[in-house]
Amino acid sequence: MRYAKAVYATLIVIFLVAPLLVILPLAFTSSAFLTYPIPRFSMRWFNELATNQTWNRSILNSAIIASSTTVLATVLGTLAALGLRSQDLRLKSQIRTLFLLPMVVPAVVLGVGMQAVFVPLGINSTYFSVIVAHSVIAMPFVVISVSGALAGVDRRVERAAESLGASPWRVFRLVTLPLAMPGVLSGAALAFATSLDEVVLTLFVAGPNQRTLARQMFSTLKENISPAIASAAFVIIVGTVVIAAALLLARMTPARRKGRVPKTT
């Protein structure tokens, strides 16, 4: 029984993780095909990404769009999460549901609707339309993550600050915001990753000039499986990890690091 359990768990772990491990080494293949065994280690396909106009334009676009989306979604989502914290707000749970709905609505349906709204306004196929579309579906992650962090902020700590003479604005700046910062930052990282990975909405609201890395990967995958895909996947993974790491580092303020001094007594 115990043995069967271990075998089963191992098999499923392999099923879950192996595909992700398989694709990364292929980014460094010298072959023209995405297959094993890899003949030789080579930077050939990264070179392709860097020099090919279509690929490097799409990487630049993704960088622009994902960072703008991150800023927009994080600001809107954080403000909303702060508002949702109020006990006095009427229709609170309905509003929260509305905020989370973009995660649920099928992207294709939203894409059709966005295109139908954006085209007559003459704003479809612009950076604006893509950033807005990505922000709509990235925002729920920020709301969830910041709400979670705020739920962990003890109201009594804020009350203590107020009783010690801090005005509401100072309570927010000196106590609430610093304590909720981890949630804001992980929300921002999730927003960035969401935008980086977004394909379906992009198909509808982006023009050729806003083609993102994910969109470019999608069409390349449809046409032919070139190793440039593995290199692009590598870039996406590294991009996500770098952003997450940077945000994590930013979170470790000097005060926090000082706080890690081991106990002496």
Next chain:
Amino acid sequence: MSRAPQLKALVLIAPLLVFLGMFFVWPLITVISQAISDPAISRVLPHTASAISGWNGKDLPSDEVQAAFRADIAANTDEMAMGDVTRRLNASKSGFRSLMGKTVTALKETPEIPLVEIDKRWGDTAYWLAIRENASPYTDAYLLASIDMERGADGAIKAMPEGSSANAAIILRTLWTSALVTLCCLLIGLPYAMVTASVTGWKRALLLGAVLLPLWTSLLVRTAAWMILLQENGLINQALMGLGLTNGPLALIYNRFGVVLAMTHVLLPFMVLPIYSVLLTVPGNLMGAAASLGAHPVRAFLRVLLPLSLRGVISGMLLVFMSAIGYYITPALIGGATDQMISSVIAFYATGSANWSMAAALGLILLVLTLVLYALYNRLSREPGQAR
């Protein structure tokens, strides 16, 4: 007294509310209205449309209706829109193309001329019926068409002729594929969640990590990984042939097998995590208690653990099914032509053939289905007490 905090909260959420109103709610409303609206006739012939609604359909329409029609034609300046109207009316009743052309020209010259004098066909109620039928700004034609139905000449709903539309088949296929994926996720995920909940320490961390890792990785990257694994000379086929299990490569990709496999991988975390979190709330010694009371492990599982984890199982199934029916990328890349799901068809109507109304109608069906499932899921996760 609670006005001030309420106002503060409103000010904080207002930006996002406005943003979502413009870029989320409005697009969805547009989808809905596009799915059910048919403004071509009512826009060009507004007075006719309102006048003809009072007509009994048997005698010739009254002078007011005819006058409204003449006025509408005379007032129109949009040739393209009139062309649209003609095409639409012609589709309902052939002969309208020549009739409308003749009528427009005649009315341009002498606006007051009685219609029957322009063409005696205006004395035939069949033509007026066609106008009345198309006059409403709303239509259920697209919604019906999205499930392979239509209205006959008598207005009754009937099935479209065999083979003229594959929408219903695609909806069924979407539901079937999603059900299959849900089942696979359940069969793999339920035992996995139970194993995860039963171990501790690094083992639990590893098992949970293995579920969370794919969740954090790009969907596109995961799909690409499966394409690489499943392709004709991919690792799996290489391994199978290397082991001598098959002689030639198996067709693993561009078919239903590949779609279900890849979607199961992608959606498995949504099954494991809800079950796992429910299992965590079940005291660990219950199985031991059942055993001490004389229950065989299998019976103890069926009678104790399974009922207790049911809420997580149902949540997980709803979540997986709800996500699966809206999937686009994975079927589009890993499926063959006969594995496309409803999202692909919507995308095709919207971007490929520019049939916005059909895209919207199918989208509306998908939207409603998803929201109903989500409401169920929400209800389930909010009222733990009533879910048994």
Next chain:
Amino acid sequence: MAESFIRFDKVTKDYGTVRVVEDLDLDIARGEFVSLLGPSGSGKTTLLMMLAGFETVTKGAIILDGQRLNGVPTYKRDMGVVFQNYALFPHMNIARNVAFPLEMRGTAKSDIAARVKRALDMVQLGHLSDRMPGQLSGGQQQRVALARSLVFEPRVVLMDEPLGALDKQLREQMQLDIRELHHRLGLTIIFVTHDQDEALTMSDRIAVFDKGQIQQCATPRQVYDHPANRFVAEFIGETNLLPGKVTGVDGSKIALTMPDGSVLRADGATGLAVGDAALLSLRPERIDLHGPNDAPAGLNSLRGEVADTIYQGDHLRIVVTTPAGRIIARVPRKAAEWPNGASVALGFRPADGWIIAP
């Protein structure tokens, strides 16, 4: 009472349709230590939160030193608040936590450092000023919270069950420390607790809360010995309540006739008249046990039968059934013991009983 420093004037608080505090009056003098004692939901914490400004007052007024506080935001009230969970700022070290109220008041930098040091030394934590709150034990954190609430010399110090999260030994130590600080610094302290021992130990006066109203507000001795009503008698300490009928009133001396016809005499609350139903509250430790015929003259005496004897280490609890009801007596270890079923006489002085309205 001396001049009123804090005055609650007909204060009412509603949450929606629920009335948590009703028409409450309370005056507190400068330098006084007042405990608000009561079961949870009795309104004591709500009253404190209204004083601190965390909750609004539905009706009535709170006046501090002649200034009406209604509508004054918390941060302008100049009150130190100590919370049960300490409520230290987890992202600031100890020194910065304590400096916080001084920074808010724009105190000069050089001055801040000196005052923070003095405050931390006062609670014997000067050596930990660089630590983060998470690295401190519960008792240390509470002392930091105390230093933080005192460093800016607030007009009033409010404590909301501050010792509730500490273990017994630490709690008793802190009780003495706070009592000492109160005397040394002449602080006005309002202290919310549901622990009667804590209230008895520390307070100048105890306000006993129930159902949003103060049932009694008096010194610990009065509250224990002369409870105003049945709730107070039962809530504070253990007591035997024996129903009877008032058959004589002579000033504060009351004669109570028990159902079996015997007459007991004790002090009692004012307002009782002959013919009223009343309760005799008899503390277990005020009862002596004698042989059935040995009851000393001049004492009240009740005959009964020993039903059970419970050994409690430093004392015995003896359950006696009497015609007036079941009575628990608490007697010292060195007193004589009786077997179950033995006839005994329970004796108590009139001053040791207390008669209240039922």
